[in-house]
Every structure is written in C-alpha cells, then in structure tokens.
Amino acid sequence: MSNVEAEPAEVTCTSTPGSVEVLEPRDVPLGGPRAMSVRRTLPQKQRSLIGAWCFCDHYGPDEVRMDVAPHPHTGLQTVSWLFTGEIEHRDSFGVHAYVRPGELNLMTGGRGIAHSEVSTAASTVLHGVQLWLALPDAHRDAPRNFQHYAPPSVVLNGASVRVFLGSLAGSTSPVTTFTPLLGAEVLVSGGATVTLDVDPAFEHGVLLDTGDVTLGETALKPGELGYVGTGRSTLTLSSTDGARVVLLGGEPFGEEIVMWWNFVGRTHDEIVTYRDEWQAETSRFGRVEDYPGDRLPAPPLPGGRLRPRGNPA
Template identity: 45%
Template sequence: MSNLCTNPSLGEDGAAAGDVQLLAARAVPLGGVRAIKVDRLLPHRTLPTVGAWCFLDRFGPQHDDMTVLPHPHTGLQTVTWPLAGEIRHRDSLGSDVVIKPGQLNLMTAGHGISHSEFSLGDRPLLDGLQLWLALPAISDSVAPSFEQHTDLPIFEDHGLRATVFIGAIGDVVSPATTYSPLVGADFSLAPGEAATVPLRRDFEHALVVVEGTLSALGHDLPSGPMLYLGTNRDHITVTSDRGARAVLIGGTPYEDDLVMWWNFVGRSHEEIAQARQEWAEGDRFGLVDGHDGARIPAPPLPGARLRPRRRA
C-alpha cells in the first residue's frame, strides 16, 4: 500500500515501564478527499523499527473503497495481511492476484517495483494490516519479486492458535521469503484461556490486538495500541477473559541506517532523491497494466535533508 502522507509526524510518546512500552496509534488519512483512514503504529517517534519491521498501518474496520493507483517502492518488502475484505494486487512484474483473509501477499521491492491495490465490491468492509520490512543493506539491491501464500503453517498451544505468516515461532516456519531473522504471526486466544508463546531472546517483539482484549505483562490491551516487549524474553504468557485476536511481530534489532520517505526506504538522502526523480522521469519502476498510465505522482522532497531514523 502507498504511504500517501507526505509530512508525517511520528505520534505521541508511549508510557514506558523498563523496556516495555505501550505505544498509541495515530490516525492518518490516505488518499485525499475520499480518504481511507488508517491507524499508524510504526514508525513511532520513540521506536522507528521492531526488528526489520519499519511500517505498520491498520486500515479498518470500515466500509470503503480502496483505490490505490500505481506507486513505487524501494529497499523494502510489503506484507499485506487482510482481516476482512478482498484486495486486488497488480504490479510491474505482471502479477495480478486477489488476496483474501488468511492469505499473505509479500512483495519484495529491491531496487524498484511499482504496484496498485483496489478493493473488490462496492464499499466493502475492509480491515487489515499493511506492514513493511526494511531490507538489510547487503540485500536491498535484490531483484524485485512477488509471492502469494494461501496455505500457511499453524502454531498451537492450549487455547491459542497462531498463523505464522512470515518467519518462525519455534519449529513452525512460514514459507515466505525473508532477508533477516524475524517473525510475524496472527493468533487467536479462546475465552478464559492462558497460553504461552515462545519468543527468541535475541529478538525484539511487539504485540497488537486487533479484536477483543488481551492481558500480557501486566497490561490489559484493547484493540488499537502496540505493546513493545523489548528483548531478552524467551516467552510471553497471554490471557483473555472473552477471547482475543492479536498480531505478533519481531526480529533481530535493525542496525543499518534507515532513511524512509514516502514509499522509499534507503540509506541516504541522495538515494531517496534519486528514486523520486526516477519515478517521475524514468523507467526504473516499470508499468502496472490496467490503469491506462494513471499513477500516483511523487510529492516534493522536504526542504531539509532527510536523515536516518533512530530510537529516542
């Protein structure tokens, strides 16, 4: 999905307790007058990344039309995880697929790719997560690619059932292509149950409830905010009186410099400026069929030099 916000402030600081932080989302309109409203959790002022995860929007639940015209990406993977509704994805590689809840669309931008996303139906109920994974510096020039996974592995523990859509939980490994150690999983917890989710101590993790209320590490989490769990944990115990659904993300802390602007991830201001110019003038990003040449123009670069995002 395109990041149509061209001048993002990164949101309010979260309340911290040790290395655990509860971070509020901020509302962002995408797409002009008939904007889809999203809740943005990453990047955050105090936390630009969780592992390689550098961007996290929740779109919905809302009845609306998603009409995101072709737009470019560099230096990242897009992870589309719908919770409700169907979305048609087309890209400059020739991919043309419909993604449904429980399925994963994974697009690797590498040096450059463009794509579009349109909801199916008239003002359907849309709900889902759009996430980006920053490629490590040694891998951000990989060839662009696209993959869809409709049969994903399941991790189970007592009343917990988790779809591992990327990375791994314990011995349960997703088939999705990754470029750094990480995890992304969608789990449901039955009412009145307590379950233990194994974690990697060398990972940092975060938890986002998408339905119901979940208790973890002394926090009662409603749908909306993100609980950052920090590092050095080998498990987390979660409970829910009435049942809940949540998404867990994590990975080894991201160490490379990361410059993010609009839909580009790079290492320097010059790299981002070049990508913007080539989207406006060149053929680096290819063409997406079916739109008669229509696409989203790049906004002007800010007056100040773009700098790497670092933690507070």
C-alpha cells in the same frame, strides 16, 4: 499499500533493544479528507523499528473502497495481511494476484518496483494490516519478487496461530525474508492464558486488533502495539473475552535507514534520486499493466535535507 500522505515525514532510524513499552497509534488519513483512515504505530518518535519491521498500518473494519494507483517502492518488502475483504494486486514484476483473509502477500521492492491495490467489487468492508520490512544493505537492491502463502491454523491450548513469516508453535513459513523475522496472527480464546516460546534474540511487538489482551502484566487497548525487548524466551498472552493479535518479531536491525513516502534508502540524495526517477518514469520501477488510470505522482520533497530520526536510548 502506498503511503499517500500529502506531506510524508522523513525518517532515519535504527533499532535498539529496549524495555517493555506501549506504542499508541495515531490516525492517518490516506488519500484526502474522504479517504480511508489507518491507525499507524510504526514508525513514530517512541520507536521506529521492531526488528526489520519499519511500518505498521492497521485499518478497519470500515466500509470503504481502496483504489491506490500505481506507486513505487525501494529498499523494502511489503507484507499484506487481511482479516476481512479482498484486494486486487498488480505489479511491475508482472504479478496479478489477490489479497484475501488468512493469506500472505509479500512483495520485494528491492532496487525498485511499482504496484497498484484496488478492493474488489465483492468487498464492502476492509479490515487488516499493511506492514513494511526494511531490507539490509547487502540485499536492498534485490530484484523484484512476489510471494504468496496461506499458512495453516495451528491449534494450541487456548489459542490458534497462523504463522506467515518465521517460526512459532511448531509452524514454519516457507516465505523468504532477508533478516530473521517472525509474523503471526494469534487468536486467544476468552478466559485463556497462552505462553508462546519465542527466540530470545528477537524483539517483539504485539498489535491488538480486536478484543482484550494482556501481554505479561500489561493490558493493551485495541490498536495499541505492545513492545518487548530482546532476552525473553517466552511471551504470555491472556484474554477475558477473546482477542485477535498480530505478533511481530525480529533481530534488532543494526543499520540506519531513511524513510520518506514509499522509499527506504540510506541518504537524502538516494531518496531524491528515487523520486526523480519515479517522476521521469525510468526503468527502475517498471510499469503496472492493466490499471485503468494514471500513476500516483510523488509528493514534493521537504524544504531541507532529510534528517535522521531514530529510536531513543
């Protein structure tokens, strides 16, 4: 998904281990006053990354039509995960695919890619999450790529899990990432308490989609993201009426990045170059074929140089 804010904020960020905290979402309209609204928990001033996870939009269930024209990405991987609906994906790697509930679509932007996203005629309701992964410096110019995976449902005592990235509950995703990561959908049964074994080298975030959930001793509201720092080998989730959560994890990302619009880079000048090349339609991003419309133009850059913004100590 594109970040189609008219005045996107610039972000330079690092990830440092921290204590348990609750990240509250902010509502962000995408594409104008009548457009789709999302609840964004990453990035924000309180915390910019969880592992390499640098962007988290949670949307729906809403009766909306998505039509995001071809737009660029650099230095990241996009992770699309739906609960309801269907989205048609086209990119400059030549991929024509569909995003469907319970199926992962992961696109590698690397040096540069362009893609479009359009909800299908059969989709009257959209509900899901759109996530970005920052690529480490050694791989941020990786070639374009696209991976699809439909993870099996692993049934536990009081929960079921679909692991779309990394490993959890005996299930391992074959999808390639460039830093150690975890991504999973967890359904917690009503009245159940579930303890999950996790990697203590990871920091984790638990996004509550629907229902009620308590992470350890902390109750989350729908749309909130509960953050837990490194050093924990288990996470305990409990629910009274049942819940669906998205569990994200990864080793703390030890590099600074600059995020602006749909670009992840390292410096102000890099972002300027990416924007100029997109506007000039250079070969960096390629072309998206068979989209019935124009490309999405880049918004104006802010007046000053893009400034750092990282996680607080």
